[in-house]
Amino acid sequence: MIVRLNKAVLHVLDLDSAVSVLSKAELDLEEKPVKSYVQSICRKALGSTDCRHGNFGTDNALATKVSRYLHGADEFVPLTAEMAGFVFGEIQRADGVKSTDMLVADFMDGDDTRYLGLFLLEGKKAFVHDVSQAGSMVSCDIVRRYGVLPAATQKLASWAIVRADNLEISYVDKPRSIDGQDVLVLPEGLLQCSSEASARETIDCVTEIVEQVAEEHGANAALALSKAKAYVAEQVDEQDSFSRDGLAEKVFEDSEPARKAFETAAEVRHLPERVAVDRRAVAQKRVRCHRIVTDTGIEVSFPAEYGDDPEFIQFSTEENGLISIELKNIGSIENK
Known part of the structure; x- marks a missing residue:
């Protein structure tokens, strides 16, 4: 920069x-x-x-x-x-x-x-070396400096x-x-100025509401969060903001009660109808990627937009209530 x-x-x-x-x-x-x-x-x-x-x-x-x-x-x-x-x-x-x-x-x-x-x-305190000489005698010492x-x-x-x-x-x-x-x-x-939430606080607020609503309405929270992040990233790339209603429609398109619950929670958290977000915040990995950790200790990190694309990753709920994750169309795997 x-x-x-x-x-x-x-x-x-x-x-x-x-x-x-x-x-x-x-x-x-x-x-x-x-x-x-x-x-x-x-x-x-x-x-x-x-x-x-x-x-x-x-x-x-x-x-x-x-x-x-x-x-x-x-x-x-x-x-x-x-x-x-x-x-x-x-x-x-x-x-x-x-x-x-x-x-x-x-x-x-x-x-x-x-x-x-x-x-x-x-200012902070730091230790530095100090060299002094008395006649032909050179000595090195350690001294503390203040106001570094x-x-x-x-x-x-x-x-x-x-x-x-x-x-x-x-x-x-x-x-x-x-x-x-x-x-x-x-x-x-x-300065005696007004105060508005930071980009990071806004994104954290959105993800917290989405996760809460998804869990309360029996939706897959991991899938809902990846959809939310992908929507925010796409919208902000174009116009530095996103629609609160548009996000609810995208994430909870199959559940009207969940959409209404999101709107209610957003109002309580004072999330405006049009949410401005700095592109620099959306460019960060924490928004572009979604990371999940299963109760079996398995960690999966994937681009947020893939969460809504069954060609790459698919979540399904088995008859016993357990969740399965299927990764698709993988050309190669690299160990890290």
């Missing part, structure tokens, strides 16, 4: 000393290690399917400031310092938090879409990116206990 950096800055929020160090200068992106690290952080955020989505509320003061910056009316470093100062004040009041650095990046993706990214980098930044490949617990063209927000955050209440500092405190 392509990430082009425009600007970046790092602010230090040192909870151990209760002092924040707000940088007055941007990071030097000509330094390859710095550039590579920031790009990696931004790239992971853009590729995330765990993020929730939201929008700024009306009369949101921060939204106005972010918009002014993105349109060239405000400066980058002062805006980021103001945001870092707010976050420092909030996490300072939280229980059991670690010293944290706040990385802010102005960047673009491969489609030239511009973003403003806010990333909280929790997370690895570039590590999944961050708290971040948000604001899309420049429409100010839509994607975020991941973890609850912090402040004054006895769990608070999401970025979406609830700093």
